[in-house]
Amino acid sequence: MxxxxxxxxxxxxxxxxxxxxxxxxxxxxxxxxxETPEIGVQLTTQSGPIADGVYETIxxxxxxxxxxxxxxxxxxxxxxxxxxxxxIPEDQxxxxxxxxxxNIVFPYLRExxxxxxxRAGFPPVLLNPVNFEALYMQQKQTAPASPAxx
Numbered sequence: 001m002x003x004x005x006x007x008x009x010x011x012x013x014x015x016x017x018x019x020x021x022x023x024x025x026x027x028x029x030x031x032x033x034x035e036t037p038e039i040g041v042q043l044t045t046q047s048g049p050i051a052d053g054v055y056e057t058i059x060x061x062x063x064x065x066x067x068x069x070x071x072x073x074x075x076x077x078x079x080x081x082x083x084x085x086x087x088i089p090e091d092q093x094x095x096x097x098x099x100x101x102x103n104i105v106f107p108y109l110r111e112x113x114x115x116x117x118x119r120a121g122f123p124p125v126l127l128n129p130v131n132f133e134a135l136y137m138q139q140k141q142t143a144p145a146s147p148a149x150x
Contacts, residue, residue: 015082018078023075033067047102098132
């Protein structure tokens with residue numbers, strides 16, 4: 001088979017919740033509060049191989065709602081996907097794992113967080129859209145350049 005006949009493969013094998021927790025440390029009194037909390041969101045991504053041509057991407061969100069120094073709720077959710085990726089040039093694999101896969105996983109994470117916050121008794125929190133390409137480029141700029149990168 002010539003190089004031109006090789007077809008790249010990108011397939012979603014599975015999307016799933018990898019880790020999930022919710023804490024409401026000041027309940028039940030916190031439910032009597034009527035002020036709008038300050039919401040903080042931390043988002044991380046990671047990808048890695050799990051088998052030959054198979055990769056896992058995890059997008060994790062930590063959402064904290066506070067009223068002053070009181071925590072209303074703390075939600076940690078890790079949404080993951082298993083992707084079959086073969087015959088993609090090595091220089092294109094990293095962007096696929098750092099941008100493409102998180103873009104697929106993120107809407108599921110967003111739904112999971114919103115649903116969990118609602119089930120905890122609070123108005124749903126909708127995570128803002130994320131530009132994973134900008135995050136990826138930012139990480140590339142902060143990572144040390146390899147000597148053979150020219």
